[in-house]
Amino acid sequence: xxxxxxxxxxxxxxxxxxxxxxxxxxxxxxxxxxxxxxxxxxxxxxxxxxxxxxxxxxxxxxxxxxxxxxxxxxxxxxxxxxxxxxxxxxxxxxxxxxxxxxxxxxxxxxxxxxxxxxxxxxxxxxxxxxxxxxxxxxxxxxxxxxxxxxxxxxxxxxxxxxxxxxxxxxxxxxxxxxxxxxxxxxxxxxxxxxxxxxxxxxxxxxxxxxxxxxxxxxxxxxxxxxxxxxxxxxxxxxxxxxxxxxxxxxxxxxxxxxxxxxxxxxxxxxxxxxxxxxxxxxxxxxxxxxxxxxxxxxxxxxxxxxxxxxxxxxxxxxxxxxxxxxxxxxxxxxxxxxxxxxxxxxxxxxxxxxxxxxxxxxxxxxxxxxxxxxxxxxxxxxxxxxxxxxxxxxxxxxxxxxxxxxxxxxxxxxxxxxxxxxxxxxxxxxxxxxxxx
Numbered sequence: 001x002x003x004x005x006x007x008x009x010x011x012x013x014x015x016x017x018x019x020x021x022x023x024x025x026x027x028x029x030x031x032x033x034x035x036x037x038x039x040x041x042x043x044x045x046x047x048x049x050x051x052x053x054x055x056x057x058x059x060x061x062x063x064x065x066x067x068x069x070x071x072x073x074x075x076x077x078x079x080x081x082x083x084x085x086x087x088x089x090x091x092x093x094x095x096x097x098x099x100x101x102x103x104x105x106x107x108x109x110x111x112x113x114x115x116x117x118x119x120x121x122x123x124x125x126x127x128x129x130x131x132x133x134x135x136x137x138x139x140x141x142x143x144x145x146x147x148x149x150x151x152x153x154x155x156x157x158x159x160x161x162x163x164x165x166x167x168x169x170x171x172x173x174x175x176x177x178x179x180x181x182x183x184x185x186x187x188x189x190x191x192x193x194x195x196x197x198x199x200x201x202x203x204x205x206x207x208x209x210x211x212x213x214x215x216x217x218x219x220x221x222x223x224x225x226x227x228x229x230x231x232x233x234x235x236x237x238x239x240x241x242x243x244x245x246x247x248x249x250x251x252x253x254x255x256x257x258x259x260x261x262x263x264x265x266x267x268x269x270x271x272x273x274x275x276x277x278x279x280x281x282x283x284x285x286x287x288x289x290x291x292x293x294x295x296x297x298x299x300x301x302x303x304x305x306x307x308x309x310x311x312x313x314x315x316x317x318x319x320x321x322x323x324x325x326x327x328x329x330x331x332x333x334x335x336x337x338x339x340x341x342x343x344x345x346x347x348x349x350x351x352x353x354x355x356x357x358x359x360x361x362x363x364x365x366x367x368x369x370x371x372x373x374x375x376x377x378x379x380x381x382x383x384x385x386x387x388x389x390x391x392x393x394x395x396x397x398x399x400x401x402x403x404x405x406x407x408x409x410x411x412x413x414x415x416x417x418x419x420x421x422x423x424x425x426x427x428x429x430x431x432x433x434x435x436x437x
Contacts, residue, residue: 090170
């Protein structure tokens with residue numbers, strides 16, 4: 001879905017110039033269905049949230065070809081996962097295990113025009129628990145994006161998305177409800193790109209509207225309206241293509257968070273604004289090493305004088321390395337600031353590190369390993385969370401249309417100075433069947 005949304009030269013798109021790599025940042029590396037950190041779905045940052053560095057490796061002869069519909073290509077896919085989690089609620093004590101069946105249909109429609117681009121995506125994740133049926137839920141995702149090529153080196157691009165999501169059990173923001181807390185995320189973005197020979201400029205704007213549902217608990221209703229907000233961000237990026245595989249760039253971003261209520265449940269005004277200034281380089285070295293790296297500074301100020309401003313260095317890395325024709329390595333490092341309901345905290349500063357590798361043991365058999373580490377610092381409090389995820393998986397391709405494989409993941413959290421039993425350990429064993437065209 002995201003191909004071309006960065007506003008790059010359409011006639012160069014398939015050669016993956018370094019300037020294209022910027023879309024990799026902002027994603028997770030390891031098996032996103034179970035390994036995402038507690039703040040992953042609810043963070044505001046100048047980095048593109050929809051960009052994902054995927055570790056899934058599909059041998060070329062088993063890649064889906066889709067269904068041709070005129071000038072479009074339709075790519076249907078169905079994933080069915082049967083999992084066992086030994087700690088469904090991710091608690092320190094009185095843990096409960098359960099079998100979980102997840103059905104995930106997905107349809108992508110991608111244009112195949114010489115100029116311009118139009119794409120659509122519809123997907124869902126339906127979770128069914130064998131014993132803890134109160135955890136049953138459905139997540140939805142509807143999205144579309146476009147690019148209009150005005151001239152060879154000028155284009156406009158944008159997109160819109162609607163997502164129905166749920167708070168992860170074990171998240172610091174989980175209200176411990178009788179059912180998982182539900183929220184909706186509506187996103188829009190619009191951008192402009194122009195190249196002046198080897199120089200380029202990109203303007204981006206984005207808006208994210210979060211709407212949370214009230215959460216019934218054993219002691220009453222938790223009103224989540226104080227988390228409803230509109231996050232906006234604008235950025236400008238300047239780049240210079242050296243024609244040697246490197247593209248140095250500078251980016252300045254401004255972001256604002258406007259809450260619907262004037263005070264949250266703790267009596268704080270959490271409206272805020274801030275900026276981020278970074279410099280770095282995108283790179284693509286002979287198709288083997290590709291990615292982006294940057295360092296910079298970010299600051300976020302809150303309307304409530306009782307909250308201290310967040311002033312931190314920021315940095316990021318997205319690396320895709322084809323170390324051999326059969327083995328790929330992915331690395332991601334990023335820093336974001338996220339909303340939180342932790343008492344007395346204005347926000348959480350999250351630093352994420354991820355590393356994974358996939359290799360083709362045989363032409364139709366792929367194995368992978370990975371590890372993530374997420375450090376969250378809750379501003380205004382002494383609480384700091386460390387979430388570590390390690391895992392391994394395998395996938396056997398029966399044909400271009402079907403594959404099956406097991407996964408094993410282990411997630412652990414060390415919640416320092418949290419004031420309660422917030423540590424947990426969680427083993428997840430699953431097998432996945434995928435059908436695609």
